Amino acid sequence: MTTIAGIPAHALLVHAIVVFVPLVALLEILCGFWPAARRRLVWLVVALAAVNLVLTPITTEAGEWLIKQGGSPRPILIEHAERGDWMIYFSVALLVVAIALAVLHVLETRSKPPKKVATILVAVVALAVGVSSVVTVVRIGDAGAQAVWGERG
Known part of the structure; x- marks a missing residue:
């Protein structure tokens, strides 16, 4: 994809990533630490993480x-392009965490819920992946903004 309505596609698509990554990260952290949120939002989180992975x-x-x-x-x-190439790994990690949250949700609805340690582990991984993904998007975006409007380079 090169342009959309005459505008470089990257300039439009990047805004989707800038919205999806923090949104998915926040929802995953919320679902990881708050079971009521997980019950209500887990399938939305899986869908958003999948869309993010496709768009990356x-x-x-x-x-x-x-x-x-x-x-x-x-x-x-x-530098912006090199940082951007790393985003696919974070998008994959966000989807893996979303799937782990969905597995927890399914197990919680069964007669034998998962062990507490599994729930804690998924929550901690959700926090680590979420924070690192947001930091990565900010760093990529900063380099991109510097390339377009900044003094560096």
């Missing part, structure tokens, strides 16, 4: 196309 490589590919249109990229733009 589309967004990075659109960014790669955009970089190739401008000739020799400045160092900050290269």
Whole structure:
């Protein structure tokens, strides 16, 4: 995908990632530590994490196309692209956590609920993955903003 209505696709798609990653991260942390939220939101979290995972490589590919249109990229733009390439790993991790939360939810509805240690482990992993994913999006976005509007580079 190169452009949407004449606008570079990356410029539009990146906004979806900037919304989805913190939203999924927050919901996963909430579902990890609050069982009532997990009962109500877990399937929405799985769906949002899946959409995020699909959009991530589309967004990075659109960014790669955009970089190739401008000739020799400045160092900050290269840094932005390199950071952006790491986002797929965080998107996969967000989906894995969402699936783990869904498994917990299903197990909780059965007669033999999961052990407390499993619930705590999933909550801690949700916190770690959520925070690190948001930090990564901020770092990628900062490099992108510096490339477009900043002084670096």
